[in-house]
Amino acid sequence: MMEAIKLYNTLSRSIESFSSIIPGKVGMYVCGPTVYGPPHLGHVRGPIVFDVFRRLLLKKGYQVRFVRNITDVGHLVGDADEGEDKLQKQARLEQIEPMEVAQAYTDSYNWVMDAMNVMRPSIEPKASGHIIEQIEMIQSIIEAGLAYESNGSVYFDVDAYQANHHYGKLSGRVLDDLMAGAGNASRELEGQSEKRSAHDFALWKKASPEHIMQWSSPWGKGFPGWHIECSAMSAKYLGSEFDIHGGGMDLLFPHHECEIAQSTAAHKHEPARYWMHHNMITINGQKMAKSLNNGIKVSELFEGNHPLLSRGFGPNTLRFFVLQAHYRSTLDFSQDALEASEKGLKRLLEAFKKLDELTPSAESTLDVDSVIRDLNQALLEDLNTPISIAQFFEIAKFINSAADNKAKLSAVDIQKLKDAVGEYFEGILGLQKTEQNDNHEVMDEIMQILIQLRGEAKQEKNYALSDAIRNRLKDKGIELMDSKEGTTWKRS
Ligand SMILES: [Zn+2]
Structure with a gap:
């Protein structure tokens, strides 16, 4: 008998007991990074x-199959369905291949994940490698009568979908609100006229000739919309119905709402049983602006x-630091x-070191079992x-x-304590x-x-040696700075 895992399901807005579709096996899909910039705090x-x-x-x-995609066909800038492709924008700035x-x-990104001890996904599919699957899915949505072609682009028909389904069930948004929000000036400029309704979203976009990333399709040269890749790739690797879909709360709408609509339109049923969303990181109490270049890079951290x-x-x-907050709370x-x-981590690690040197007594005066039970619970x-x-x-106490x-x-x-450190601290957390080695404190001591x-x-007056120390550190990217107060160092 497996221990019951409880999980907050965004879909039902309640904590549910987790049970997998196939006993003993879990299919999990998590939205991965858009690789148009260096990993930043929002990726952590x-x-x-x-x-x-x-x-x-x-x-x-x-047994878990964990799929996390790489978005390399370029999201569109901002919230609008049109606009300059982000990858293309970056390529133009840097004058290299997208x-x-x-x-x-x-x-x-993977280097940062490895450093943070995040296990590599079982499958890491790239959107650019799954254009055919995305086109096929768009075709089934058109066949279901829930998408239409317009001027070389294909849009999801939200009103038609709404006749038999509930668009907004995940995010709790009401279509009237969406209508009101959709009519702003910038969106009008971006070719809203192609759509039957302002809240329809792109499944496929016609590419202008200067658009670098484009593929052939039944509707001409173009590129997939932002949402379709996750629907197509999750179905390909986990089946049209799988256990858990994860992502940040910032993806709840429109991205995940659109994923549900697309998958339901193509497969006649919803894609995931549990939707798991983590809350966002704030900086000194302020919301972090995701698309702006003011994020903190992980390398800077x-x-x-x-x-x-x-x-x-x-x-x-x-x-x-991340795990000290519950995943559904904001983290400042x-x-x-x-x-x-x-400091807290250091306190724990120092205590764990002492475990090996403790002299065992005949019996314990502390309730080790209950602490480990609470830990697991x-x-x-x-x-x-x-x-x-x-x-x-x-335990450290x-x-x-x-x-x-x-x-x-x-x-x-x-x-038991040693095992708990191994199983929970290292194994699960x-x-x-x-x-x-990159811990600043240790580095500074050295x-x-x-x-x-x-x-x-x-x-x-052994200047040969003192210069050698300086130069060899410089080779390793460390600069020494002499002043009246003494010598300090920094990474160059
Ligand atoms: Zn996604």
């Missing part, structure tokens, strides 16, 4: 949240090269919050990572009091027990030693 939370959920399913005995841009940013940060933070700290990002996370209850982390602080001879732990309980040795070499 979702992958970590869904990675922990995937690890929980795995630990509880499920696929080269996509590949480079896919690589850097690691290195501390950003006006909001006075130093860098390691990926393990970042992961811990600031230097102070990261410092607090780093919190994860099963809609992935409550902050409560599970709170139990680890309890246990270890510290046993180390100070203020409490006793039996050999059996010490082993995916946190690392050892500090990483740098202080080198700076001191170089100072000593200088005093002894």
Whole structure:
């Protein structure tokens, strides 16, 4: 008997007991990155949240096929269905191939995911590699009478769909509101006249000759609309009905609402049983503007090269920071919050180290079983990572009091705690027990030693050695800066 996992389903707006379509197997689809720019703060939370959920399913005995796509055919700028293709825009700025841009940013995205200990997807399909599947799906929607061709583009007919289905059931939006919001000036400029109704959305867009990314289709040269790739690729790899669809709350509307409409139109039933949405990251209390270039790059986070940060933070700290909030709550990002996370994580790691050195007592004076039970229960209850982390602080307290001879732990309980660290802390939360090399604090300690040795070499007038230290650090991307106050360092 598998332990019951409870999960908030956006579709029903309630917490439900999770059961998979095929016993013991889970199909999960998560919307992946649009690879038109470097990984930024907005890319951090979702992958970590869904990675922990995937690890929980795995630990509880499920076989999981985890699909996360790469959007490399270019979203359209802004909320409008038309506009300059984002990939094309970036390519023009950088004067290189759009696929080269996509590949480079896919690589850097995966590098960041690896650093944060996010497991690679079982399948990572690219939109550009699934144009045929997208065209076929659009054709079935046209055959169902729920899409129409107009001037080389194809639009989803929301009014026709609305006759027998509920467009807005996921987001809770009402069509009248959508109508009111759709009539703004910029959208009028962008060829609304092609559509039968303002809230119809593009399945296929006719490409102008200067549009770099375009493919042949039954409707002429063009490119797929933003939403169709996820519907086509999830159905291809997980079946037309699968277990869980995940993404950020910012994708709820229009993206996921459109996915449901498309899949329902093509397959006569909804695509996913559970819709799982994580909340967004705010910066110092402010909403982060996703499409603007004011996001914080993950590399800047690691290195501390950003006006909001006075130093860098390691990926393990970042992961811990994300998991200290429940995934459905907003998470406020600031230097102070990261410092607090780093400090908390350090406290845990130091306690875990002591586990190996504890002298076992005949019996325990602490209730190890109940802490581990609570830890497990919190994860099963809609992935409550902050409560599970709170139990680890309890565990750290246990270890510290046993180390100070203020409490006793039996050999059996010490082993249970070690297993809990392995199974939950490392296994499910995916946190690392050892500090990483890019942890600024560790790095700084090492740098202080080198700076001191170089100072000593200088005093002894061994300039060959002091210059060698400086130059070899420079080769490694570290710059030493001498001033009256002494020597400091930074990554160049
Ligand atoms: Zn998607």
